[in-house]
Amino acid sequence: MSEKIKNIFRKFLIVAFSIVIAGTSSGYSNDTEIKADDTEGAVDFEHSLDDYVPAKNRYNFYFTYKIVHPWWDAVALGMEDAQQKYLEKGIVITYEYMAPDAASYEDQTKRLLEAQKGDYDVIGVDVADEEKISPVLDEMVAAGNKVMTFSSSDAAPDCKRIAYVGNTHNYQDGADLTEALCEKLGYKGKVGILVGSNGAPCHEDRAKGAKDTIAKYKNMEIVAVEYDQDSIDLAYDLAKQMLVDNPDIAGFVCCNMSNPVGTARAVTELESSAVIVGMDHDQEALHYLKDGVIYCLGVQDCYSIGFDTLQVAVKIADGNLPGNLFPDKTDESTTIIYQEDAEPMLEVLYGDVTQ
Numbered sequence: 001m002s003e004k005i006k007n008i009f010r011k012f013l014i015v016a017f018s019i020v021i022a023g024t025s026s027g028y029s030n031d032t033e034i035k036a037d038d039t040e041g042a043v044d045f046e047h048s049l050d051d052y053v054p055a056k057n058r059y060n061f062y063f064t065y066k067i068v069h070p071w072w073d074a075v076a077l078g079m080e081d082a083q084q085k086y087l088e089k090g091i092v093i094t095y096e097y098m099a100p101d102a103a104s105y106e107d108q109t110k111r112l113l114e115a116q117k118g119d120y121d122v123i124g125v126d127v128a129d130e131e132k133i134s135p136v137l138d139e140m141v142a143a144g145n146k147v148m149t150f151s152s153s154d155a156a157p158d159c160k161r162i163a164y165v166g167n168t169h170n171y172q173d174g175a176d177l178t179e180a181l182c183e184k185l186g187y188k189g190k191v192g193i194l195v196g197s198n199g200a201p202c203h204e205d206r207a208k209g210a211k212d213t214i215a216k217y218k219n220m221e222i223v224a225v226e227y228d229q230d231s232i233d234l235a236y237d238l239a240k241q242m243l244v245d246n247p248d249i250a251g252f253v254c255c256n257m258s259n260p261v262g263t264a265r266a267v268t269e270l271e272s273s274a275v276i277v278g279m280d281h282d283q284e285a286l287h288y289l290k291d292g293v294i295y296c297l298g299v300q301d302c303y304s305i306g307f308d309t310l311q312v313a314v315k316i317a318d319g320n321l322p323g324n325l326f327p328d329k330t331d332e333s334t335t336i337i338y339q340e341d342a343e344p345m346l347e348v349l350y351g352d353v354t355q
Contacts, residue, residue, distance in 0.1 A: 042299040042335035043281070043349065047078075047307045049085050052325060055318040061095035062115040063309075065126035065151055066200060067103045067230050071257045071280060071302060072126075075151055078306025086314070093310065096120075103197040103230055105129035109136050116145055121317035124309065126151035126166075129199030134159040146316050150309040152202035152300065154329070162316050165309045165330040170202040173298045173334050174209025174255060177277040180296050180336065181251045184275050188219035189250025192242040194235055194263060195227050196256035206255040206279070223249060228259045235262025243270050254278030257285070260297065264288040283350050290342035299345070301333045308332070 063079075065072050076097055083093045096115075100107040108128040113136070115123050123145055127133045134156035140147050141160040149155050154164040167173070181191070193210055196203030207225065214220045224242045228235035235258055243249055243266060251274055252267075254260040260278030264285065267274050276294045278285065281302075288294040312326050322328040337345060346352040 042333075042337060042345065043074075043301050044304050044333075045081075047081060047085075047304070049082065049089070050311065052311070052315060054086075054091050054314050057090060058092045059094070059121050059314060059317050060119060061093070061122050061124065061310075061313050061317075062118060062120040063095055063097045063124040063126075063150070064108060064111045064115070065097075065099045066108075066128045066153070066197060068099050068101050069230060069257065070282065071300075072099065072151070074281075074302035075306040075309070078303040078308075079310050080306075081303070082307045082310035086310075091314075093314070095310075103128055103200065105132040105199065108133060112136055112140065116140060116143065122146045122148060122313045124148045124150050124313060127153040127155050127201055128197065130154075130156050130201045130204075131199060137161050148309075148313060148316055151305060153200055155201075163312055163322050163326060163328055163330070165312050166305050166332055167202060167300055167334065168329050168331040169334065170205035171209040173279070174206030174253070175213045176209075176336060177206075177279075177296065177298050178210040178213040178253050181253060181275055181277045182213065182217055182220060184295055185220070185250050187217045190221050190223045190246055190248060191251045191253060192224045192226070192239065192246070192249055193222060193253045194238060194255060194259040195225060196259065197230050198227050203255045207253075210253040210255070228256075228262065230256055230258045232258045232262040232265075235259035236265045237262075239263040239266035240270065243267070243272050243274070247272075249274050251275040252277070256280070257282050260285045260288070260294055264293045268293055281345065281349055283346065283352065286342050286346045286349075286352075289337070289339055290346065292339055296336055296338050298334045298336050301335075305332045 086093050105128045137147050137155055138160045147161045149161050149164040150166050152167045155161050193207055195207045223246045226238040228238055252263050254263050257280035261282055261284045263276050277296050279298050281299045308330050315325050
């Protein structure tokens, strides 16, 4: 993880303690009238450990996720905060936090099977492909491993993983962003969808939410659905080709953190008036939001995901199951932000005060 990103988020951690955080650290926000003064509530940096007393004074975890990406760097910072707070109580937590440079269920399967051989109290995974990875997790649990899922993608509903911490409303995120797009377009026009990685539950669910929303309006049409594999460059190429094939395309729905950036680059280069909605808090995407190239973004609370993941992992390691101590699914928030929110969000998250 880059020191620049660490320093940016740690700077905000200090600031966060001096302000009143809007909202809570979990739960879903679909308020489409979020004001600039409330943008700090989109990411909650003010966390304390709960009252649970760990059974041990040392834990070792393994976490793997879809792809090396700044989104998971933000999750990692929440984990580091929880790790430090446990250390202050005399509890040492070590963990591996690893991912490939390109999303791949084959690579993730290999990593999980290798982790089984290690001395880990809990193995956690952000699922790269629900259909392919869920059976692997079932086999790991059957072999006696304590397995959880985290981040933005859970396993299949019938998977035997112990618990999940992260976004439980990806479908609704896709639907809400697309509803905002449809309203902006006057409920008419052609739309392109950039999904992300094939089989990734969060990306697929958001795309389904987008498709179902567009299907409600007879004067709206989906002209292309493409997979950018969480690559800004590929998203740029795909969006540009969509615009070449459909010069009158009215809007784009972008289902991960990378593709709003690639799409905005293409729209800007071709001087298109297409409206873009998408996910998360990439710095370049926030600048495009500020400039009006992107209409709105759904920002997930990555920091809370990381913090809560480590707390749940400790409880699972001690032999606890979902119930009074933690739920089967710990839900984290998404906040939709607009142009007026971009500048304060850039300053809060990145210390970016570029005018």
